[in-house]
Amino acid sequence: xxxxxxxxxxxxxxxxxxxxxxxxxxxxxxxxxxxxxxxxxxxxxxxxxxxxxxxxxxxxxxxxxxxxxxxxxxxxxxxxxxxxxxxxxxxxxxxxxxxxxxxxxxxxxxxxxxxxxxxxxxxxxxxxxxxxxxxxxxxxxxxxxxxxxxxxxxxxxxxxxxxxxxxxxxxxxxxxxxxxxxxxxxxxxxxxxxxxxxxxxxxxxxxxxxxxxxxxxxxxxxxxxxxxxxxxxxxxxxxxxxxxxxxxxxxxxxxxxxxxxxxxxxxxxxxxxxxxxxxxxxxxxxxxxxxxxxxxxxxxxxxxxxxxxxxxxxxxxxxxxxxxxxxxxxxxxxxxxxxxxxxxxxxxxxxxxxxxxxxxxxxxxxxxxxxxxxxxxxxxxxxxxxxxxxxxxxxxxxxxxxxxxxxxxxxxxxxxxxxx
Amino acid sequence: xxxxxxxxxxxxxxxxxxxxxxxxxxxxxxxxxxxxxxxxxxxxxxxxxxxxxxxxxxxxxxxxxxxxxxxxxxxxxxxxxxxxxxxxxxxxxxxxxxxxxxxxxxxxxxxxxxxxxxxxxxxxxxxxxxxxxxxxxxxxxxxxxxxxxxxxxxxxxxxxxxxxxxxxxxxxxxxxxxxxxxxxxxxxxxxxxxxxxxxxxxxxxxxxxxxxxxxxxxxxxxxxxxxxxxxxxxxxxx
Ligand SMILES: Nc1ncnc2c1ncn2[C@@H]1O[C@H](COP(=O)(O)OP(=O)(O)OP(=O)(O)O)[C@@H](O)[C@H]1O
Ligand SMILES: [Mg+2]
Numbered sequence: 001x002x003x004x005x006x007x008x009x010x011x012x013x014x015x016x017x018x019x020x021x022x023x024x025x026x027x028x029x030x031x032x033x034x035x036x037x038x039x040x041x042x043x044x045x046x047x048x049x050x051x052x053x054x055x056x057x058x059x060x061x062x063x064x065x066x067x068x069x070x071x072x073x074x075x076x077x078x079x080x081x082x083x084x085x086x087x088x089x090x091x092x093x094x095x096x097x098x099x100x101x102x103x104x105x106x107x108x109x110x111x112x113x114x115x116x117x118x119x120x121x122x123x124x125x126x127x128x129x130x131x132x133x134x135x136x137x138x139x140x141x142x143x144x145x146x147x148x149x150x151x152x153x154x155x156x157x158x159x160x161x162x163x164x165x166x167x168x169x170x171x172x173x174x175x176x177x178x179x180x181x182x183x184x185x186x187x188x189x190x191x192x193x194x195x196x197x198x199x200x201x202x203x204x205x206x207x208x209x210x211x212x213x214x215x216x217x218x219x220x221x222x223x224x225x226x227x228x229x230x231x232x233x234x235x236x237x238x239x240x241x242x243x244x245x246x247x248x249x250x251x252x253x254x255x256x257x258x259x260x261x262x263x264x265x266x267x268x269x270x271x272x273x274x275x276x277x278x279x280x281x282x283x284x285x286x287x288x289x290x291x292x293x294x295x296x297x298x299x300x301x302x303x304x305x306x307x308x309x310x311x312x313x314x315x316x317x318x319x320x321x322x323x324x325x326x327x328x329x330x331x332x333x334x335x336x337x338x339x340x341x342x343x344x345x346x347x348x349x350x351x352x353x354x355x356x357x358x359x360x361x362x363x364x365x366x367x368x369x370x371x372x373x374x375x376x377x378x379x380x381x382x383x384x385x386x387x388x389x390x391x392x393x394x395x396x397x398x399x400x401x402x403x404x405x406x407x408x409x410x411x412x413x414x415x416x417x418x419x420x
Numbered sequence: 421x422x423x424x425x426x427x428x429x430x431x432x433x434x435x436x437x438x439x440x441x442x443x444x445x446x447x448x449x450x451x452x453x454x455x456x457x458x459x460x461x462x463x464x465x466x467x468x469x470x471x472x473x474x475x476x477x478x479x480x481x482x483x484x485x486x487x488x489x490x491x492x493x494x495x496x497x498x499x500x501x502x503x504x505x506x507x508x509x510x511x512x513x514x515x516x517x518x519x520x521x522x523x524x525x526x527x528x529x530x531x532x533x534x535x536x537x538x539x540x541x542x543x544x545x546x547x548x549x550x551x552x553x554x555x556x557x558x559x560x561x562x563x564x565x566x567x568x569x570x571x572x573x574x575x576x577x578x579x580x581x582x583x584x585x586x587x588x589x590x591x592x593x594x595x596x597x598x599x600x601x602x603x604x605x606x607x608x609x610x611x612x613x614x615x616x617x618x619x620x621x622x623x624x625x626x627x628x629x630x631x632x633x634x635x636x637x638x639x640x641x642x643x644x645x646x647x648x649x650x651x652x653x654x655x656x657x658x
Binding site: 016020318319322323324325326327328329330331332412413414416417 | 464468471473474493494497498500501502506508509510512513514515516525526529530573577585
């Protein structure tokens, strides 16, 4: 077994040997330092970006899809091409019936460019009429109050959920506006909830912070929109593809509205599921790239340590020969070289970790100051990542020490007498 | 103490060199022996084999009744550490350790605690008259002082035998005398000592002179009165 003799002499020898050639030790250490620093920085940065993007999608169902109508592009059953049509409320039932793979099927309708008034305060808004089920497609992440419910729908109540911008403009950010009223186009609506969605976040059909959500039926009556549907929102049941679901729903809509089955333009579709999985792949790719760059840099650092230590061992041939001649075992020599390698690697690596953590923390602080009310995101690596990094460093230190230790072990006591 | 019979050693190389061609030698406990011979005759090779610094190819070597053959590196290191004190022509001190640390180093490899071994190192430095130089580094010491530090290092493990390869080879005559006096004093305390030299002034201070020629023992000369150097009392020819 390797006799482990760590006393002050041992430590003294390690530090002494490293300090004897400061520049060299520093340059060697720098490779490791830079490798781990870059790896962690890139990891933290990548995670921060991912956080940032996914905070934009907060509340959004990743298995969702959206359909809306456009002019037809083919003549069919006596209709000219270029006909305007729109999805209607009865289509919802048709799709629900014909596409069991769809989980949520819910219509929304939009009124654009309205002005909301509260006494002298005003705000440009758009109105979205919806059903309670819509929460399962794009959850408003309420910060106050409640969402639209079935009773609101049934009784065509004049209630609404407002976006954060409206909250700020018509009321004040510090007060809970629930129960208060404001008017749009002469009709008073009572606020029942406030959406938590932030600026720049993803939303279907316009900026969520300036959107007034209200019962579809209320909107239907107030603006006389008949049974028009602007966007038909869908989610796929577990195990089903949004693409299949949309294809079937498209066929249903085309049949009901006498649109040519091959018309590519008439039914427009957005597949959020495909988008999300593309983004997942993108981040997967980025993290593989990060790993490759980081691990590559780190490995070249390790090879650097190993190389320089091999040179050091060569230079120390006489010294090692002397040690062997006065009774050092090969294990003693291996331990001596290994401990130097591990200490150098760990020291360099730990400073790399510390530096990266400090910098990432700085990034967090700056981000939260620049965007004080954005969703909290963090670039910081987790504690367990840091631990894994430290563990990896020790292993790398040992690996780096292998070649020089092997060389040192082969030095014979007679070598003390040669090389004068 | 040392029993050699039929020792052969060939250095393998492009041109294999048969250096030792059958050495038989007996050295008893407490003897003070010199090995002499022309340069290249194989003196150092022989001493290295005695000191387990090198292997031999054929023959038998008993050190204090322990057969020294085909040792595992670990075992060899153990014997080197416990049984043998080696003194080199070029001192072979470790340059970045001070005198005391150099002397203490063999004990480090025995696992002796730092305090204990430094204490002992000071005692041995005292014995070689260098207590005041304990914290000087080798490059701050004269050749004679370095060799005395090396002797202290060889002694600290209380070995059975001291082997010295031209211990005065790098010294002037005055410091050579110092070193030889130290070895003689050790001999008087009962230590077995083998010195390789080609200075007859050194050899004549020992009891027995082994002459080596072309890898064989040419003759063994008994030196009846070691103090009666042909160049006068207490001198070393330079
Ligand atoms: N490691 C080695 N490999 C090959 N040949 C060697 C080796 N060491 C010594 N020799 C050769 O072996 C022969 C004996 O060498 P050795 O060192 O024993 O001589 P020596 O008697 O000590 O000589 P000197 O008085 O010059 O020190 C020499 O010819 C030398 O060149
Ligand atoms: Mg020699």
